[in-house]
Each structure stands twice: as C-alpha cells, then as structure tokens.
Amino acid sequence: MKEDFSRREFIKTAGVITAMAALGDMPSSLFGSELPMATYPEKTGLLVLTSRPPQLETPMHLFTELITPNNALFVRWHLANIPLSVDLNEWRLKVGGNTGKELSLSMADLKKFEKISYTAVLQCAGNGRSFFEPRVPGGQWKNGAMGNITWTGARLRDILNTAGLKPGSVDVMFNGLDSGSLPSVPDFKKSLPVDKTLEEDIMVAYEMNGEPLTMLNGFPARIIVPGWYGTYWVKALSDITVLGKPFEEFWMKPAYRIPDNPCGCIPSGTTQGRTVPINRMTTRSLIITPSPDTTIQKNKPVEIMGVAFSGGYGIRDVIVSTDGGKTWSEARLGQDKGKYSWIQFSHSWRPLKTGKYTLMAKATNSIGDSQPFEKLWNPSGYLLNNVEKTEINVI
Amino acid sequence: MKKNITVIAISIVLSAGLTFAGDMARSITLPDIKVELKAGAGKDKVETLCNICHSTDYITTQPPLSKAQWTANVNKMIKVFGAPIKEEDPGKIIDYLTVQYGSGK
Numbered sequence: 252m253k254e255d256f257s258r259r260e261f262i263k264t265a266g267v268i269t270a271m272a273a274l275g276d277m278p279s280s281l282f283g284s285e286l287p288m289a290t291y292p293e294k295t296g297l298l299v300l301t302s303r304p305p306q307l308e309t310p311m312h313l314f315t316e317l318i319t320p321n322n323a324l325f326v327r328w329h330l331a332n333i334p335l336s337v338d339l340n341e342w343r344l345k346v347g348g349n350t351g352k353e354l355s356l357s358m359a360d361l362k363k364f365e366k367i368s369y370t371a372v373l374q375c376a377g378n379g380r381s382f383f384e385p386r387v388p389g390g391q392w393k394n395g396a397m398g399n400i401t402w403t404g405a406r407l408r409d410i411l412n413t414a415g416l417k418p419g420s421v422d423v424m425f426n427g428l429d430s431g432s433l434p435s436v437p438d439f440k441k442s443l444p445v446d447k448t449l450e451e452d453i454m455v456a457y458e459m460n461g462e463p464l465t466m467l468n469g470f471p472a473r474i475i476v477p478g479w480y481g482t483y484w485v486k487a488l489s490d491i492t493v494l495g496k497p498f499e500e501f502w503m504k505p506a507y508r509i510p511d512n513p514c515g516c517i518p519s520g521t522t523q524g525r526t527v528p529i530n531r532m533t534t535r536s537l538i539i540t541p542s543p544d545t546t547i548q549k550n551k552p553v554e555i556m557g558v559a560f561s562g563g564y565g566i567r568d569v570i571v572s573t574d575g576g577k578t579w580s581e582a583r584l585g586q587d588k589g590k591y592s593w594i595q596f597s598h599s600w601r602p603l604k605t606g607k608y609t610l611m612a613k614a615t616n617s618i619g620d621s622q623p624f625e626k627l628w629n630p631s632g633y634l635l636n637n638v639e640k641t642e643i644n645v646i
Numbered sequence: 647m648k649k650n651i652t653v654i655a656i657s658i659v660l661s662a663g664l665t666f667a668g669d670m671a672r673s674i675t676l677p678d679i680k681v682e683l684k685a686g687a688g689k690d691k692v693e694t695l696c697n698i699c700h701s702t703d704y705i706t707t708q709p710p711l712s713k714a715q716w717t718a719n720v721n722k723m724i725k726v727f728g729a730p731i732k733e734e735d736p737g738k739i740i741d742y743l744t745v746q747y748g749s750g751k
Contacts, residue, residue: 292663292674302679336673386709435728
C-alpha cells in the first residue's frame, strides 16, 4: 500500500499558508514555517520536517494524555537507509568487544532477562530548536519532538554482566541497523561511559506501551537512557560494543555537544569553546491547553493544562501565571508515574475581563532546578527550556 | 548488518504501509514525498547533489541562513560526510542556497 504524497496533497492537509507559500506569495520568513502533514506506517498524521530519512513531529494537541499513544510519538532518524524490514528469525543483538564472551541474542534470548518497565519521556536534543534567537541550522523542531511512553525490556546492566566486562572498559558503544547512502557518511553510533551503562534503569526496550516498538521508533529493540536526551536511545539496535578507550566518532564528537559549563549556554551568536557530550534533559513545562491564540469567553471557567518533566528528577511543583508573570499560583499535579515520566498539571481559572492574556507555567524538579525566563543559547540549538508564553484572547 | 533485513514475500497488509509475515517479521513502506525546490540559477545542481544522502526538505526547512552559514553547511557536507561535489560547484550551490533559502547575504 504505497501512498503518494505530492506537494499538492500537502497543501490540502497543511492548509492555506502552505498553499500560498508554495505559490510564492508568502514572505520568505514564513516560508517553511508551516510543515506538511503526512501519515506514515503505524503513525497518525505527523508534521514532516524531512522525508528521507523521516523526521516527524507530533502536533501539540496530541499531548493531552498522560501516556503518548505509539502512533503519535515523533520520529527522528539521521541516515537515509533506515530499516524497512526486520525478520526476528534473523535479527540478533551482538554484544562484544572488551568482554569475557561474545553474545548473540535473539528476541527470545532478550526476553529471558528480568523484565523491567517504567514510564519515561523521550525528547530529542533539538526539541524547540526553531525558537532559538538567533536561529540556528539543524532540524527545525517546535516542541513536538517529545513523548511520554511506558517502556519495557531488559536491563542493559544484566546483559553486560552476562557478557562480562573486562578490566579497562571505558565506553560502551551502540549501533543500529540504519546506515548512510554513501560509505563516507559516518555510521550513527553512540556511546555512554561504562559507569553510566551500569546504572539500574538503563534498558534495552522491546516494547512501548505494551506493544512491540513501531518500526519508525526502532523495532525490534532500542536503548532507553531515562532522563537523558533521545540521541543516546539508539533505535533498531544491532550491536553493543564495550571499548577500552573513549569512543569519539562523529556522532559523539563534534556532533551532539554542548558548552562545558553549568547552563550549557554561551552569549547569543558567539562561538563555543570547550564542549561535553549532551546528556541530562533540562526541566521543562509546556501548556497544552488552551493552545496559543485560542479565544475564550469572559467569566467562563477554563482549565489550564500541560505537562512538566525533568532530566530524571521528577517534578516538585509547577506554578502558573495568567497575567504574564506578575502573579503565580501553584498548579495541581496529576498522577505520578515516577521520576522519568512527565506529570500533568492543571489550574482552574475564570477570566473576569476581556482582552489579551499571557499564560505561563514554570516547573521545578526535585533537586531545585527550574526554568529560566529568558531563552538561553548555544550554537547547536539544544537544551531549550525557557518559561514559555501562551497568548490567548478573552471576549 | 544487511543480512538482518529481508524482503518479505508473503504478507498481509494490515494498515497503511505496514505488513507482517507471521509474528516474526515486519516491514513498512514509506510514503513517497516529493519536495519542490524554488526555481533559480543552480537549482539543478542542488537537486542532483543534495539529494544523494537525504531529501531536499533538509534544505527547505532551514531558517534563512546567511551566506557564511550556507558555506559552512556545504563544506560540512563535503568534508565531513563526503558529498561528491566538484571543486567548481560549491560556489554556485552556495549562491543558490543563499538567494533562495537564505538571508540573501
């Protein structure tokens, strides 16, 4: 069932702005700001940043649930040859390198390890990049490169201990089934320091929300590093290799790095000096409803709702403002699915006057880290977590 | 790694582009999305050379980058990723990108 999406069909789905832009009637600043929407296998309609390889963004209105449905989770591949077919009769996860023995695990073998499960936010390192000022090159995500999923799989540590780490192990490298169109394109391999891989919660997941992984989210298995950005969550996993020296290929260095300072930021538009690999996620809160530019009725109750999460430290509180930050109230928090999950927040409000209102939310995690009011900046467009403003109209 | 990927002959179509063959195999077909680049000098070169490793929506979705930023981008494609672009081409490609998808300066 091949579906053909021509520019014309995009226009139908994405609406007037795209149509005008395609016809060249639109100022160039708006061109490209409205993305086409398409339906990929096992997915609902998602925004297409790029088609080959697919980078698909979740529209914000799909974040009203505590758990993101599998068909709504964003998609981010780096290299054009993504796995389109996987046969578990042939697929094996190879574990080796600086280990006592080599493993070649089938899916059945993988499922013999103790099964663990938790809910964790998956977020792309570049989520929100399109809001950087000044703008930076790279995937122009709005805030939809995230999702909250219940992952199930085997503990990475158990797999590594079965293989047996030899003394002198430094990094553990992960490779997947994807590859570039030309041999000169660096293969997408990522690594974690060996100490990190021995933490209790790092997982080789084979299920999302109780189902096998979708093909576009990494069937048959992927790495889960809860609290850390998605770049480490290697999809369609094929190899785990223990190394006796630091792993420094392209996708670890110079790609996916942040300035080596507490904020991971530098003055806007300047050049970064020393860098470190991107790691833990910053604390964020996002108002999902009402959505920006909504019009609501004076004197009618409104529920301001959203999601908040941090880099694996849970959320201590969320405060909400309806007057652009002058006054704040503590929001109610929803069901707690653990420190790696997002938590839903809500605040009941009844606007008494007509006019424009600026809604804001600010989350603090359990170790006291919160969100800056100003956007911090780095040249790769990572870590965005400023307090956002949702403008709405009351009539 | 290629040997893990097999073409499945007998399969049942379940939903748009997803097929299963028994419980063990899965395969998908991606929608065929066409990206139309803006007309202008250099378009042909960009359409051919910048389409080898990825679709050209990588270009069209970028913010309006400066000439220096497009130059850095094309150099990265050549030096880091091995884009097969001949000595004389980068200038024309960079001009096209700066005029059509850049800040124009």
